[in-house]
Amino acid sequence: MLNRDPESSLEAIAAEAGLSRRSVYGHFANRDELLRELVLTGALRVATALDSISHPEPAVRLALIAAHLWKESDEIRVMAVIAVRSPLKRYTEDALRHLRATVLATVEAGREAGVVRTDIAAPRLARLAEDGLLTVLEESTRAPLTNEEGHRLAMLTILGSIGFGWREAGTFIDSHPELALDQIQSTPATTPNTGEKASE
Numbered sequence: 001m002l003n004r005d006p007e008s009s010l011e012a013i014a015a016e017a018g019l020s021r022r023s024v025y026g027h028f029a030n031r032d033e034l035l036r037e038l039v040l041t042g043a044l045r046v047a048t049a050l051d052s053i054s055h056p057e058p059a060v061r062l063a064l065i066a067a068h069l070w071k072e073s074d075e076i077r078v079m080a081v082i083a084v085r086s087p088l089k090r091y092t093e094d095a096l097r098h099l100r101a102t103v104l105a106t107v108e109a110g111r112e113a114g115v116v117r118t119d120i121a122a123p124r125l126a127r128l129a130e131d132g133l134l135t136v137l138e139e140s141t142r143a144p145l146t147n148e149e150g151h152r153l154a155m156l157t158i159l160g161s162i163g164f165g166w167r168e169a170g171t172f173i174d175s176h177p178e179l180a181l182d183q184i185q186s187t188p189a190t191t192p193n194t195g196e197k198a199s200e
Contacts, residue, residue, distance in 0.1 A: 002038070003078045003141075010034060036091055039083035043092035046072045046080070047099045058110035059159065060176055062129070065103065066158040067184045069133055070150050077137045085134065103129060110162060117163030125162065132157040151181045 001008040001016045010031040014024040028034040049072045055061040073080040083092045104126040110116030117125070136154050139145070145153065152173065159169035173179050 002035075002082075003076065006078050006082065035082070035088060038079055039088045040091050040095065042073075042076055042079055043083055043095035047095050050099050050102075053102075055178070057115075058106050058113055059115045059162065059164075059172065060179070061106050062103070062110070062158050062162065063155040063173065063176070063179050064184075065099075065106075066133055066154040067151055067179060067181075068187070070136070070154040071184055071187075073137055074147060074150065077141050080137050081134055081141075100126065100130070107162065115162075129158050129161040132161045148181055151184065155179060 001013050005012075010024060010028070011021055013034070014021050017024075024034075028037070046069065050065055050068050053061065053064050053068060055064060082088060104123060107116055107126045107129070108122045111118050111122060120128070133154055136150065136157050139153075140150055155173050156166065156169050159172060160166065164172060177183065
């Protein structure tokens with residue numbers, strides 16, 4: 001409901017879920033409480049899924065982060081943007097702190113390896129990379145993207161932000177099988193906090 005209409009009322013959400021208002025209010029005192037729970041759960045889900053990503057090449061590691069962020073946010077794009085670009089972002093800061101530190105460390109490693117641009121300070125570059133990925137999610141809510149389009153655009157965006165030309169980025173993606181959509185989709189999901197595989 002919130003992906004279709006971010007202004008959906010708690011009553012409309014309850015009706016869509018086949019619940020009475022009373023049932024929903026038994027768990028959440030108001031709409032803000034529901035949103036807070038959604039963004040925190042979503043942030044933990046994304047952070048957990050991306051926490052285990054590793055690769056010896058910094059540029060590939062960043063592309064993997066972008067691809068997995070798209071995968072985890074594909075069905076909750078509006079909420080993902082709300083989680084980090086609205087007043088609710090204060091509830092997600094702790095959950096995303098380690099992920100942001102990982103992106104920054106990867107950018108710094110890429111600079112040392114000579115594959116990431118050095119004309120912009122690493123912390124700023126890491127933030128710009130994150131903003132670029134959020135822009136992809138926002139764009140997908142304005143003009144729908146297929147899963148394949150979003151997957152590739154997320155990687156092109158993060159590679160572009162660190163200094164790759166568009167042709168170079170496309171060739172780079174195509175030359176690394178681990179970045180293929182089917183490889184990303186076959187990675188098991190994890191549940192927040194436990195790191196265990198999610199049940200089907």
